[in-house]
Amino acid sequence: MNEEENLLDQDDDPERDRLLLIIEDDDAFARTLGRSFERRGYTVLHAPGFDEAQELLKEHSPNYAVVDLKLKGNSSGLACVQLLHAHDEEMQIVVLTGFASIGTAVEAIKLGASQYLAKPSNTDDIEAAFGHVAGNTELELTNRATSIKTLEWERIHAVLAETDFNISEAARRLGLHRRTLARKLEKQRVK
Structure with missing residues (x-):
């Protein structure tokens, strides 16, 4: 069998059509999410971070990916999104995060994410996000102005994204004490 026939066989492989890569450093959450997707007919791969995802992509070409925004060592899932998009446009x-902000959402979409969901999100939410790729012109617009707390939260997360989630550097750039920033993040964290 020549290389072209081999590629055609891969494209017809139904298992490849439902191959999902989960990039999540919380093993328990990744395991639970993976089992839920397996029950729905997906084949699931798991990588706890960028390096492991890069290794998996050498042998696999998933059609779907779920990426946690904040990974161990304060590294960003945005680099993973960029890697995945470069591998297969x-x-x-879908980016999942407990640290949702407009800034990181915009960057995730620019880097190739299809959707951006705040935690907690379940398998139904994520699967619906896979199917909802096009924009929605019918989305209701609000006339309510953004609150000062929301603006502060957005600014903090924009700086966190700029500093690759380095809390010390973000605190310095924001003119805050590191502990003050840590307290603000704990208060506002979306769980």
């Missing part, structure tokens, strides 16, 4: 990538 057609891959449906």
